[in-house]
Amino acid sequence: MTIVSDKPDVSEEAPKGDPSPSKASAAVKTRPGALAESGSPLVRPDAAAHLSDEQVAELGRELDAIKDDILAKRGASDAAYIRRVIKVQRGLEITGRATLLVSKHKAAWVAGTAMLSFAKILENMELGHNILHGQWDWMRDPDIHSTTWDWDFVTPTRSWQHTHNDLHHRWTNVVGKDNDIGYNLLRMDPSQEWKPFNLGNPLYNAILAPVFEWGIALYDLELPDYKEGKKSKEAMTRDLKALGLKALKQFTKDYAATPAVAMLTGSGKQALYGTLTANAVRNVWAHAIIFCGHFPDGTDTFTEEMVEGETRGDWYVRQMIGSANISGSKFMHLMSGNLSHQIEHHLFPDLPSNRYAEVAPKVQEICKRYGLPYTTGPLLKQVGSTWAKVFKLALPPKKA
Template identity: 50%
Template structure:
């Protein structure tokens, strides 16, 4: 790779390649959210004061605190927290270089070898050990492609390398969702409006009820069933995400307006299905069904793993949701605090973190989505120290427990509370039959509780 030089640079080209980040460490991630300081001079002083290290008593209460989830933080405290996060980001952006490039290239090489080895093994899948080995290798390949490579590259984490193969704006991945749609629904919608109910469509993916702030309706009685299907077919759930198919329940779905998006999805799904379910199985001749089953199994394994990592990073116990009203006047500092409180980490070893795309450090990913994810482990120590001083909860736990709390939430939110059932019956929405069923369920619940 040739070194990157500025237009005014006149020095000779060095013998070894240098890596100059295209990211500007002084540019905040959320430029639309103002940092409300008293004056421009105060802003400049705050940004250059690297020694600011507040320690805040979490038991105190601030009048008219901007975020109800952290009543001990004032607007000034939120902005100070944001400045500390930006200093951490600036430090790592300025340090981007050879080790980051070497890391992602090693992961890409490993992913390609796993895919080639997995597909060759599956062609010999009529021998059971080869079939199992092929499924394992292909599953790992697809997980790495989607999480540690695709997801992170499309966040622009390696754009500074100026390598077209790692261009976050043009990268395409091995899954049913077209990359351009992912860049909109995930990079923009989700990371801008993280856990704002009504704005962040990742809260339930338009299918599930994942927050008490989502009004209950009889449709959500199927929450556990929908979640199970979404986990098994997660790549297709993600592909349909931007179509907003939930609007069909309310008669607002305009298929003509969404036709170009549907065509793009169909083109991508057809290509993926043709590769996994026709081309490679056909190469096995009479053992077509064996390879077909192996490819399908690898896709399901990838879907279940991805669903688990993502849901455990966003919806376990301790993660906060926010309202549109309380984030309407949000500053940069408030944005950083919301990213922190709306995420949760997963504990585990190095291999676990790599196979999760380092989204096991979901907190750090939401704070710094454009920093190479393999740095999140070291960044987490810095973030945790700042959180301790500000009295902010730093969520995390092992995957099995976090997955249990997510499943418990899915089941709990399927069933209405008494107030939610009464509100639905009294509302103008819903048919007469649905309200009769809800009244009956409400009466049965009261009778059971009275008997107990």
């Protein structure tokens, strides 16, 4: 499967399935497959309403230049980085599983579970997510490529690449288009109709966190689209089969093979608890990081009107004001898969993740100069803000 759809920064190519220019911008000259370089959407978001068409176009050119600079510098040091992370991750996983084989000893259980937890987080966040975005395809290494990488996550890669790369990155925070706004489960924007079901928002989110990979797997099936006739029976059958095979693989590896071998030392039950715990830890962490990407205070959502006639510059603006960063240490950035630089990731989803820290100050300066918000904060603040929204939107809106 060739994945080019997560490249809506369109200095190279537009997202897979990117719409042709709308009537509002039909007269604007565009490159094939690209958003218009100039023009104006029907409506600009409030946070960007003060910008003229010319300013937005210039902002787009500045961000294009930042990307071009990184592309020109990308090379051996980046390749060495990702191979080093892979080596560390695999070492942690092998050592963690091996330690769980003798985990009837409490210290071994704690050590093995911790190492396996770290390994799973690294694999999903810094490796799987970013490799499946095509960030490392330029290396032409068949083992580190968006078309061949099979991550340690229950949802099949192709299904995730469709809902995440093709849809979420294209329609970021557009209510009615980006189903990541609540994942078809939670009410996460005031414009979403309130229903009594939404009273359970906090409970649903608390249950979702430790089983997040399963929530994403179900979400990636696009059940609402199937029920509405937007997804064919053939496509659903294909996706269900892929999910079944992937789930079997994950179950065999984590809940059958490792505990079975551990039974030889009388540690079968402890090894099972260890793999269960490691998956739960990874899920809770991934849930926290991902929810902090678009839901904290300061992030905007958008109407479909706001993307009608959207230019390249306007697309950039939407990514910046619809995303939020997490401040922290280098270790924090690594363990988050550099999604702590969510703004930069959404601007440049196919740039190597290790370059986001370099890009961030330049993006922040552009936001300041153009009078646009640059939302960032420590992890606990962003998590708290997100959970506050979960609770607030569980309640019906106040009557005017």
